[in-house]
Amino acid sequence: MTETESAPEEVGTPEEESEDLLYEVDIAPPVIGDSQIADLAGLPTVQTSSSSVSSLGATTTSAQSAMRLSATWTTYETYIKDKFVDAPEGYGLICEDGADWWYSGDGRGSGFNTGKYRTRAAVKFNWDDGNTYGYKDVSSTKRYRYIGGRYVYDSSKKESSANFKVYSLANSKTFSHVKIDHKVGNPFCSNTYIFYVNWQKFYKTGNRWVYGEHTKMPHHEFYIQDVWTDGQSETKHHKKVFTHAAVSPFCLATFGVTPCGKKNYQYVK
Incomplete structure (x- = not known):
């Protein structure tokens, strides 16, 4: 897989989760196949009138309506909604020096391309050339002492991304398959990992x-962005698939089995 530093454009406001999302289920493939026509998936259809409204909700002319899907992006971000978080001791959460340290969060709510995250994976399925491009990033963790009602900066570390991998398994220009393996911890604390495995199959x-x-800490958020073109200009449309809220910092204790269990899901469209 080729890595690129480009990422989906536009910053959007939070949306509701997809109605096609299922939780705590036996993972099963979709019953529809790749022969399903585009309008069943709510995609733009070619219009013949001089002015019309596409299924993306934007007014178009007949010249603009012959749009084709050129690429699909996905983004998977983990983030901490608070600006600071106290990682409690216990359940295998052992942090350096044994002091009551506080750590940097991301200070944000749900949102598309906010630029604030603990970790981020972005995948581009290029339908024109049949290539899949992957990008991954891990943010630094800052450590603070809480003194006199203030957070006093102490130091900063960045966890390795060696156990954070994006695999391109297939891309035939009409079907693409990706797997993400993610195991990234707090560099100041042992036996703490944000763990996830994510499979993506797109037609x-x-x-x-x-x-x-x-794992049920921190927040996990997944978006899809489709890129449409008529050969001269592009239209981008993004959709949130899910935001899964964090339960507790204890959930990061992964010496053996996380005490909070894991959340499973599937989205079929």
């Missing part, structure tokens, strides 16, 4: 199957 027709499981 150019608009059908898609996303499934996986993850």
Whole structure:
């Protein structure tokens, strides 16, 4: 897989989770196949009138309506909604020096391309050339002492991304398959990992199957962005698949089995 530093454009406001998302289920493939026509997936259809409204909700002319899907992006981000978080001792959460340290969070709510995250994976399925491009990033963790009602900066570390991998398993220009393995911890604390495995199967027709499981800390968020073109200009449309809220910092204790269990899900469209 080729890595690129480019990422989906536009910053959007939070949306509701997809109605096609299922939780705590036996993972099963979609019953529809790649022969399903585009309008069943809510994709733009070619219009013949001089002015019309596409299924993306934007007014178009007949010249603009002959749009085709050129690429699909997905983003998977983990983030901490608070600006600071106290990682409690116990359940295998052993942090350096044994002091009551506080650590940097991301200070944000749900949102598309906010630029604030603990970790981020972005995948581009290029339907034109049949290539899949992957990008991954791990943010630094800052450590603080809480003194006199203030957070006093102490130091910063960045966890390795060696156990954070994006695998391209197939891309035929009409079907693409990706797997993400993620195991990234707090560099100041032992036996703490944000763990997830995520599978993505996308068809150019608009059908898609996303499934996986993850630890229940921190927040996990997944978006899809489709890129449409008429050969001269592009239209981008993003959709949130899920935001899974964090339960407790204890859930990061992964010496053996996490005490909170894992969350599994699947999205079928």
